[in-house]
Amino acid sequence: MMPRAVEKFYKMALNWPDDPKVADLGRFGAVEGVLARDLFNQMIRYSRANLTDGIGPGLIIGALMSPLPEDQALQLARYLADPGTFGPLVELRAEADTGRIVSWRVLAYAKWNDTKAEVLARIEHGRTAAESRWNGGSHDHRR
Numbered sequence: 001m002m003p004r005a006v007e008k009f010y011k012m013a014l015n016w017p018d019d020p021k022v023a024d025l026g027r028f029g030a031v032e033g034v035l036a037r038d039l040f041n042q043m044i045r046y047s048r049a050n051l052t053d054g055i056g057p058g059l060i061i062g063a064l065m066s067p068l069p070e071d072q073a074l075q076l077a078r079y080l081a082d083p084g085t086f087g088p089l090v091e092l093r094a095e096a097d098t099g100r101i102v103s104w105r106v107l108a109y110a111k112w113n114d115t116k117a118e119v120l121a122r123i124e125h126g127r128t129a130a131e132s133r134w135n136g137g138s139h140d141h142r143r
Contacts, residue, residue: 010048011112012041020086028079035072036079039065040089043080043106044113051116054109058092058101074101 016022017037025033042064047054061077062070080090081104091105114122 008049010044012044013112021084021089024084024086025079027084032076032079035065035068036076039073039076040080040106043090043104044109047106047109048113051119053115054106054113056104058094058103061101061104077101077104080104 013019022037022040025036027033028036039061043056044054046052046056046060046064050056058074058077062068062073065073065076068076077090077092081088081092087107089107091107092101093103093105094101
């Protein structure tokens, strides 16, 4: 039997599509709004998987939305950064001369998801607790 891979999870409130900022993406059209919503979800997934605290490189945007053309994925990122009525979902950093997106940041990432420091602290706490149980417990497991 193969060892089971450690699975990672990220948090999304069940009603996250109803958040006014997310729901307002419909102003770009039904299909574009749904695609932008998916990109937002993919940015959170990428951030959690890589422990980036909601920050990612601009170069990854196309890959996050594959098989969409990269220019369409970049436009979706711009929709997420558009303030609209309720404010932006992400912040984009772009080169001043070319407008090329260098990086992105999910604005409320740490409100709903664990930060890298929190994840690493939890791992360390688990490791310390396991060592304590193993080495200091009432049972000698080294027989």
